Amino acid sequence: MPYTVPTGPATTCAPAPLRRELQNRLDALAEDHRVPGAQLVLDTGTETVSLHTGTADAGTGAPLTPDTAVPLGSLTKPYTAALVLLLADDGDLDPDEPVAEHLPELRGMPEVTVRHLLSHTGGLPTGPDSDTASATRGARYLASLCTADQALFPPGTDFSYSNAGYVAAGRLVEAITGMPWHEAVRALLLDPLGTVPAFIGDTTVTRPTAVGHAVNTATGQVRTVRQNLAPLEAPAGALLAGAADLAAFGAALTGRSEALPPAVAKEMRRGESAARPGTLADGWGLGVALYRQGGRVWCGHDGNAQGTSCHLRAEPESGVVVAFTGNAGGATALWRDLAGELERIAGIRVPAAPVTPADRGRPVALPDCLGTYRNGGTAYRVTAGPDGSPALSVDGDLSLPLVCYADLSYDLLDPVTGRPEPGGRFHRDPVTGRVERVQVTGRTARRTDDG
Known part of the structure; x- marks a missing residue:
């Protein structure tokens, strides 16, 4: 497949053998994982490799090129966080002030700060699905979710991934700038990064x-998938971009781009002590996930929209940035395989997933974890299976x-392979010793036992 290598004053072309081998692996892995199209950019700070393969739309056969923008899903969130912190850098807000000072709809959770929103430590529920959210306005949406009885934990004491928190962050941008989020992120961030804006819902x-794309694993049939996102959720997931755009943002996160002041990039990368994201990452800053690898800490984020999977990793000390986009659900597995290949081919160890403790000891019985836990309208039930061991639905x-x-962590057994996969952790109340919360793939639910 063809490839392009963008060059500029700060970069040179990588050696041809390296580019060829990476291209061959990208082509092969895309075929193995049934991903119609993918992009990869590796930027070492002095050399850049930009590769692409396949089609943007399997239905029309339109090729995927370096300029193609892919729905980023939650990789939109770091852009929104950067936008908020640019406003803070200008003195328009303080990250440690209550959000309710700017947004009356958050008066029900008066202790939640801007910092809490951006680091997912505010205790906000995840939020309803897009179909439900599309039937309401942003202020009403937040007022109904951000109440004391919906809070998952006291602000600043734990982590729960929340789209609602980024709906609030986008509302904050609009309240301060007087511009819709789309216009603010374009003018203040995308234009300086050189990213041509594209959003879900663009006319x-x-x-x-x-x-x-979705792939039927039994038949191999590929079908296109429509992106579905409520307009009010745009700050949490509406952006489209290519791997080259992600790499430019990653370079800004390392501090080597004028698009972000160094102080803003550093603030984003600083880990929040309360942020324990479990299976999502090893830590969390303001808008970016943190990953440990070989004694260094990378920053970045993952994004999954309907039928796409996109990933960004940046290592500030070396300046290395890796960006990947794929337009099928199987692109997540492709990314993990490709990250492993980068070490072999280019000598770069990229943390595709958080570090799992090597030895947690033998499995133990945890009968007091049985019960019902809730996050907003979602119910997580832990019940005893046929053999008495717990099961999650x-x-x-x-x-x-x-x-x-x-250590109260748990694995989920894959129903197809039977292999254990990291699932999350339980929490005990430090006073009563009772299991009071469960975290499932980064989302925390509070015990209710209300059936």
């Missing part, structure tokens, strides 16, 4: 875009067996 096409869907450990 005008400003650049080539990719669609998401979400809103009554497929119940997956749990393997629990003494």
Whole structure:
């Protein structure tokens, strides 16, 4: 497949053999994982490799090029966080002030600060699905969620990934700038980064875009997937971009781009002590996930929209940035395989996933974890399986067996392979010793035992 290598005053082309081998692996892995199209950019700070493969739309056969923008899903959130911190850098807000000082709809949670929103430590529920959210306005949406009885934990004491928190962050941008979020992120961040803006729901096409895809694993049939996002959720997931755009943002996060002042980049990368994101990452800053690898800490984020999977990693000490986009659900597995190949081919160890403790000891019984836990409208039920061991279901869907450990972490057994996969952790009340919360893939639910 063809590739392009963007060059500029700060970069040179990487050696041809390295580019060829990476291109061959990208092509092969995309075919293996049934991903119609993918992009990869590796920027070492002095050399850049930009690769792409396949199609942007399997239905039309439109090629995926370096200019193609892919729905980023939650990789939109770091852009929104950077936008908020640019306003803070200008003196328009203080990250440690209550959000309710700017947004009356958050008066129900008066202790939640801007910092809490950006680091997912405010105790806000995740928020309803996009179909439900599309039927309401932002202020009403937040007022209904941000109440004392919905709080998952006291602000600043734990971590729960929340789209609602970034809806609030986007509302904050609008309240301070007087511009819609789309206009503010374009003018203050995308334009300085050199990124041509594209958003879910755009009525005008400003650049080539990719669609998401789903693959029937039994038949191999590929179908396109429509992106579905409520307009009020745009600050949490509406951006489209290519891997080259992500790499430019990653370079800004390392402090080697004028698009972000060094103080803003450093603030984003600084880990919050209360942020324990479990299976999502090893830590969290203001808008970016943190990953440990070989004694160094990388920053970045993952994003999954309907039928796409996009990933960004940046290592401030070396300046290395790796950006990847793929337009199918299987691109997550492709990314993990490709990250492993980068070490072999380019000598760069990229943390695709958080570090799992090597030895948590033998599995233990945890009978007091049985019960019902809630995050907003979502119910997580931990029940005893046929053999007495616990199993987890979400809103009554497929119940997956749990393997629990003494540190209160647990694995979920994959229903197809039977292999244990990191699932999350339980929390005990420090006073009563009772299991009071469960974290599932980064989202925390509070125990209710209300059936």
